[in-house]
Amino acid sequence: MLRMAGLVQDLDGGERMKLRIGIVGMGGIGNNHARVYKELPDTEVVAVCDIIKERADKAAAAYGAKGFYSVQEMLGSGIRLDACSMCTAGVENGGDHYRPTMELLEAGLPVLGEKPISNEVDKAVEMVDLAKKKGVAYGINLNHRFTPAAVRAKEWVTSGRLGQLHMINMRMWINNSKESSPWFHLRALHPHSIDVMRYFCGDVKSVCAFLSKGKGRTIWSNAQVLMQFENGIIGNLTGSYDAGGSFGLECCDVSGSEGRFVIEDACERLFFHSRRSIEVERYDYVGGMRSFSETFKSRISVWVRQLVERVPPDKIDASGEEALRAQRVIEAAIRSFQTRSVVDL
Numbered sequence: 001m002l003r004m005a006g007l008v009q010d011l012d013g014g015e016r017m018k019l020r021i022g023i024v025g026m027g028g029i030g031n032n033h034a035r036v037y038k039e040l041p042d043t044e045v046v047a048v049c050d051i052i053k054e055r056a057d058k059a060a061a062a063y064g065a066k067g068f069y070s071v072q073e074m075l076g077s078g079i080r081l082d083a084c085s086m087c088t089a090g091v092e093n094g095g096d097h098y099r100p101t102m103e104l105l106e107a108g109l110p111v112l113g114e115k116p117i118s119n120e121v122d123k124a125v126e127m128v129d130l131a132k133k134k135g136v137a138y139g140i141n142l143n144h145r146f147t148p149a150a151v152r153a154k155e156w157v158t159s160g161r162l163g164q165l166h167m168i169n170m171r172m173w174i175n176n177s178k179e180s181s182p183w184f185h186l187r188a189l190h191p192h193s194i195d196v197m198r199y200f201c202g203d204v205k206s207v208c209a210f211l212s213k214g215k216g217r218t219i220w221s222n223a224q225v226l227m228q229f230e231n232g233i234i235g236n237l238t239g240s241y242d243a244g245g246s247f248g249l250e251c252c253d254v255s256g257s258e259g260r261f262v263i264e265d266a267c268e269r270l271f272f273h274s275r276r277s278i279e280v281e282r283y284d285y286v287g288g289m290r291s292f293s294e295t296f297k298s299r300i301s302v303w304v305r306q307l308v309e310r311v312p313p314d315k316i317d318a319s320g321e322e323a324l325r326a327q328r329v330i331e332a333a334i335r336s337f338q339t340r341s342v343v344d345l
């Protein structure tokens with residue numbers, strides 16, 4: 001497929017330039033992004049950036065890219081970039097995204113940000129607004145929905161196989177012993193679970209949350225969040241940072257007037273239960289996807305394809321706007337818990 005450095009062959013035989021990618025934040029996740037871009041035929045990693053010099057230098061050597069120690073330095077160098085990944089972390093795993101993302105968007109560059117879009121809704125709003133103002137694509141790595149199992153289940157929903165949707169029960173839990181802010185668990189983990197819930201059921205209207213602290217913990221590490229969606233679907237999110245072991249990662253259970261699907265562990269098992277029959281359909285590893293770790297490639301592939309196809313910014317899958325909506329649900333859950341009330345969005 002590849003003809004010469006920087007070029008990729010189109011299906012019609014023509015050649016076009018590969019997308020020149022910059023990655024900001026070279027921790028574990030930035031390196032994940034870099035490995036994916038290296039594997040994809042349409043992209044090359046030309047710049048890596050970290051305020052920790054050794055991380056930038058190490059990544060530059062590993063990916064054959066130029067290393068930078070700040071976004072301003074990268075932008076000021078005149079290096080040509082077509083898009084960037086934002087893989088910083090910070091407070092509640094999202095506090096550092098804002099400033100460098102604003103700098104990239106201001107420079108007119110499409111950004112694929114890590115989740116949470118921000119731990120502060122006001123800052124998320126600013127980033128989404130700036131991307132709109134600039135007319136550039138802004139996506140978030142809400143990778144849990146980018147599995148062949150979720151895509152197949154979504155087709156069932158869209159084609160009416162489940163009938164009218166009634167309920168969704170979503171569970172996502174991992175072991176994370178980090179003692180951060182009281183809301184770390186909700187803000188850092190549940191952009192993912194709420195995005196999956198929104199993917200199948202649409203916008204959330206009302207939220208009611210109960211939280212608890214696991215044994216020995218100072219943060220609200222367990223959550224039960226009741227939700228009502230705009231279209232009348234009712235649902236529940238079970239979340240925890242006190243899981244691990246053999247608990248598994250997640251389970252999404254959606255039922256309707258004609259049937260029900262269950263996705264276990266994002267991509268590993270998909271079940272269809274008909275309401276009219278005792279036969280159960282079971283699909284293991286749909287599309288050959290074996291584990292959650294592969295979702296980085298599937299999500300980034302969609303982002304790259306949409307950039308190559310010049311999909312309009314408001315049609316980007318798992319956009320900044322969608323991530324912002326998920327983050328608003330999280331803030332509503334926090335408010336609900338604090339005020340012991342149902343909160344409308």
Ligand SMILES: NC(=O)c1ccc[n+]([C@@H]2O[C@H](COP(=O)([O-])OP(=O)(O)OC[C@H]3O[C@@H](n4cnc5c(N)ncnc54)[C@H](O)[C@@H]3O)[C@@H](O)[C@H]2O)c1
Pocket residue numbers: 024025026027028029030049050051052055069070071087088089090093094096100114115116141142143188
């Ligand atoms: N999508 C997923 O499945 C998934 C899974 C885990 C983590 N994450 C997210 O990925 C992000 C990164 O996680 P991580 O574990 O790699 O974090 P990390 O702390 O190991 O790495 C972040 C890096 O960003 C650098 N950095 C901070 N501010 C910077 C700036 N202004 N310019 C350049 N570099 C800067 C830091 O020096 C650090 O090296 C987090 O937002 C986290 O929530 C996503």
